[in-house]
Amino acid sequence: MRTRFDEQLDQLHIELIKMGALCEEAITAALKSLFDRDKSLIPVVLEKDGEIDRKEREIESLCMRLLLQQQPVARDLRTISSALKMISDMERIGDQAADIVEITENMHDKKFEIASSIHIRSMSQEAVKMVTNSVDSFVKRDLELAQEVIRYDDIVDDLFSKIRGELIELMRQGGTDGEVYIDLMMIAKYLERIADHATNIAEWVEYSITGVHGKMDGGEA
Amino acid sequence: MTKRIFRAIFYVTLVILIAAMVIILAFIRDFNKNNYREQMRNEAIYIADGLSYGGISYLESLPKDSNRITWIDQDGVVLYDSQADASTMENHKEREEVQEALASGRGESSRYSKTLAEKTENFALRLEDGTVLRISATTLTTLSIFLSMTQPMALVLVLALVLALFLASKTSKYITKPLEEVDLEHPEQALVYDELSPFLRRIAAQNRQIQKQMRQMQHRQREFRTITENMQEGILVLDTKGEVLSYNTGAIRLLGIDHISEKETIYALNRSEGFRTCVEAALHGSHRETTLEQGGRSCQLLANPVMEEEFVAGAVLVLFDNTEKAEREKLRREFTANVSHELKTPLTSISGFAEIIKNGMVRQEDIPRFAENIYQEAQRLISMVQDIIQLSRLDEGESGMEKIPVDLAAVAQSAVSRLRPLAEQKEIDLQIDVEPAQIMGVPHVLEEILYNLCDNAILYNKEQGSVCLRIRDEGAQASVTVSDTGIGIPQEEQERVFERFYRVSRSRSKEVEGTGLGLSIVKHGAMLHDASVSLKSEPGEGTEIHLVFPKKA
Numbered sequence: 034m035r036t037r038f039d040e041q042l043d044q045l046h047i048e049l050i051k052m053g054a055l056c057e058e059a060i061t062a063a064l065k066s067l068f069d070r071d072k073s074l075i076p077v078v079l080e081k082d083g084e085i086d087r088k089e090r091e092i093e094s095l096c097m098r099l100l101l102q103q104q105p106v107a108r109d110l111r112t113i114s115s116a117l118k119m120i121s122d123m124e125r126i127g128d129q130a131a132d133i134v135e136i137t138e139n140m141h142d143k144k145f146e147i148a149s150s151i152h153i154r155s156m157s158q159e160a161v162k163m164v165t166n167s168v169d170s171f172v173k174r175d176l177e178l179a180q181e182v183i184r185y186d187d188i189v190d191d192l193f194s195k196i197r198g199e200l201i202e203l204m205r206q207g208g209t210d211g212e213v214y215i216d217l218m219m220i221a222k223y224l225e226r227i228a229d230h231a232t233n234i235a236e237w238v239e240y241s242i243t244g245v246h247g248k249m250d251g252g253e254a
Numbered sequence: 255m256t257k258r259i260f261r262a263i264f265y266v267t268l269v270i271l272i273a274a275m276v277i278i279l280a281f282i283r284d285f286n287k288n289n290y291r292e293q294m295r296n297e298a299i300y301i302a303d304g305l306s307y308g309g310i311s312y313l314e315s316l317p318k319d320s321n322r323i324t325w326i327d328q329d330g331v332v333l334y335d336s337q338a339d340a341s342t343m344e345n346h347k348e349r350e351e352v353q354e355a356l357a358s359g360r361g362e363s364s365r366y367s368k369t370l371a372e373k374t375e376n377f378a379l380r381l382e383d384g385t386v387l388r389i390s391a392t393t394l395t396t397l398s399i400f401l402s403m404t405q406p407m408a409l410v411l412v413l414a415l416v417l418a419l420f421l422a423s424k425t426s427k428y429i430t431k432p433l434e435e436v437d438l439e440h441p442e443q444a445l446v447y448d449e450l451s452p453f454l455r456r457i458a459a460q461n462r463q464i465q466k467q468m469r470q471m472q473h474r475q476r477e478f479r480t481i482t483e484n485m486q487e488g489i490l491v492l493d494t495k496g497e498v499l500s501y502n503t504g505a506i507r508l509l510g511i512d513h514i515s516e517k518e519t520i521y522a523l524n525r526s527e528g529f530r531t532c533v534e535a536a537l538h539g540s541h542r543e544t545t546l547e548q549g550g551r552s553c554q555l556l557a558n559p560v561m562e563e564e565f566v567a568g569a570v571l572v573l574f575d576n577t578e579k580a581e582r583e584k585l586r587r588e589f590t591a592n593v594s595h596e597l598k599t600p601l602t603s604i605s606g607f608a609e610i611i612k613n614g615m616v617r618q619e620d621i622p623r624f625a626e627n628i629y630q631e632a633q634r635l636i637s638m639v640q641d642i643i644q645l646s647r648l649d650e651g652e653s654g655m656e657k658i659p660v661d662l663a664a665v666a667q668s669a670v671s672r673l674r675p676l677a678e679q680k681e682i683d684l685q686i687d688v689e690p691a692q693i694m695g696v697p698h699v700l701e702e703i704l705y706n707l708c709d710n711a712i713l714y715n716k717e718q719g720s721v722c723l724r725i726r727d728e729g730a731q732a733s734v735t736v737s738d739t740g741i742g743i744p745q746e747e748q749e750r751v752f753e754r755f756y757r758v759s760r761s762r763s764k765e766v767e768g769t770g771l772g773l774s775i776v777k778h779g780a781m782l783h784d785a786s787v788s789l790k791s792e793p794g795e796g797t798e799i800h801l802v803f804p805k806k807a
Contacts, residue, residue, distance in 0.1 A: 040495075047521055050525055053525065054526070
């Protein structure tokens with residue numbers, strides 16, 4: 034006989050998976066809109082961002098109900114508190130996907146070619162992969178995958194500084210409208226932030242499994 | 255039950271014990287009283303006897319610490335009392351026992367002291383001279399007997415209680431032990447109490463029924479599992495909350511996951527948008543289907559709600575791989591497009607030439623040249639249609655394809671001799687290096703394979719090039735190699751040359767007459783013979799096609 038508490042925890046798990054999936058979809062669609070110059074995806078991303086915000090509130094109130102009514106302890110408490118932290122990271126990912134399409138909307142009107150020398154494509158692939166893996170690590174409660182995501186953050190950070198260098202070089206050479214480079218720079222920054230949020234999610238997954246949070250319990254500062 | 259029996263026995267023992275004590279106490283009291291009176295009566299008679307001889311001095315000689323003796327005259331005046339001064343005592347005429355003695359010769363009475371703890375028993379006897387002798391004795395009341403007996407009684411009670419406790423627990427265990435030992439798996443063997451036999455028989459019958467139903471259910475489940483496990487399609491059964499109740503290995507394979515843990519939510523298996531909306535729709539009671547694309551494979555998902563009366567009781571998801579179907583569909587569309595295109599080109603030429611002639615726009619002397627063109631195009635159409643027929647025959651695996659022992663060398667000779675004129679015309683050196691190799695095969699298909707291979711080698715060759723057809727008997731198999739010094743096939747196109755109508759670079763195919771079906775016929779013919787086909791080619795150097803036929807068909 035399953036208690037209401039267990040049912041609510043399962044419900045929380047399902048809602049988090051759905052929210053994670055929405056984040057993946059939002060960021061994937063945003064980048065597809067950028068690279069494929071597909072304007073039709075812009076409202077899709079904004080719609081997803083709205084849905085992510087709604088999901089956040091929904092999950093938040095579910096967590097609050099669980100905390101107040103059931104007064105969970107130990108592992109269950111960790112699950113709920115990390116869920117509360119995770120949703121705010123997911124919500125930020127959704128916002129940043131929306132920010133990216135807003136920039137992209139401007140760029141669509143201009144004639145430009147994203148030079149293949151810029152690593153923005155590979156950076157976006159890596160960022161999406163991190164989001165997917167962090168959600169996967171939560172879904173499968175896979176500690177190893179979560180730790181891989183945390184380690185992976187450095188790669189995205191390196192890519193960011195690489196892109197920055199490349200853009201500075203391109204601007205020095207002149208040529209295309211300088212605005213495009215600034216836009217690309219901002220997109221790269223958003224991607225870097227998204228990767229950070231994915232790392233945070235992975236850290237909360239680690240915490241909910243082991244009870245130890247890498248950064249808070251005296252890991253890297 | 256043990257507890258209840260224990261308590262019952264214990265209380266019964268307790269009640270009996272207390273009742274027994276009360277009854278015994280009453281008897282003791284009664285006996286005591288009677289005994290006492292008897293003694294007092296005897297004593298009075300003795301003392302009266304003594305008094306009649308010794309007078310008052312006899313009374314005074316009696317010991318003072320025994321029962322109280324009072325001598326009263328017929329008017330109630332106390333003449334003597336053993337425990338008090340007789341002159342100070344009041345008149346005893348009104349005392350109950352004295353009155354009785356004066357009237358009937360003897361009288362008795364008993365009086366309680368103020369504390370009720372003692373009782374004075376009086377016995378009065380009328381002497382012959384009319385005076386009355388009274389003997390008084392203090393006796394113990396029931397209460398005091400009881401009080402004096404409390405200690406031993408408490409001891410007995412405690413002992414009895416302990417004994418009762420012990421025996422009650424033993425007895426209750428003894429009664430319930432056979433019940434505990436009843437083996438409910440085989441209740442009919444344990445008829446301990448007759449009163450229980452109806453229950454046990456009923457339990458046994460129900461056991462048998464349950465076992466039978468369990469066997470049936472297990473059987474049905476095995477049946478279901480065997481059926482679903484052997485399906486290529488994936489099946490998932492979900493409850494209302496989207497938890498996986500049942501699945502088959504097909505589902506695991508098609509979803510591209512390693513395992514499904516118990517009661518896992520379906521969203522953990524695939525959270526893509528299409529999948530989610532389908533599942534949600536099914537869980538809300540409507541049928542939905544979609545195509546999932548993942549890892550280069552395409553997978554059809556059907557989500558059906560399971561309705562119980564008017565409520566959704568869950569959902570069944572069926573997945574099937576339609577990658578091949580989609581590919582076949584694509585190939586078929588391409589084939590149709592290619593066939594119509596390839597057929598249209600010569601037909602357009604024929605129609606064009608014919609139209610010009612019909613309109614009389616051609617000079618008489620040019621007509622043979624036009625007729626030649628029409629003839630050439632018609633020939634091309636015919637050969638193409640023949641190739642298509644050949645291919646579809648191979649596709650259908652039509653009758654007339656019975657395999658018989660065939661010597662590849664002979665087939666090769668025949669094919670080569672048919673191609674000799676073409677080779678000479680193109681100035682290609684057509685070499686043949688064969689040794690007898692017997693395989694099981696369909697002669698005209700084999701000849702078609704060799705003919706097409708050599709034909710291609712000649713057509714797509716350089717000027718003054720050469721073609722070599724080699725056949726080797728390699729024991730269990732026979733190999734055919736056709737090599738040329740031709741233009742070769744680029745690496746990235748080598749995969750595709752066996753496709754129907756596929757021709758390396760369209761522009762070049764205009765120069766060379768060909769239907770684009772030759773290698774396709776080779777491939778299908780080889781498949782019919784279970785032969786393997788491999789291709790080695792270097793652009794500008796030449797091409798080598800190698801076929802290996804197993805000897806046993």
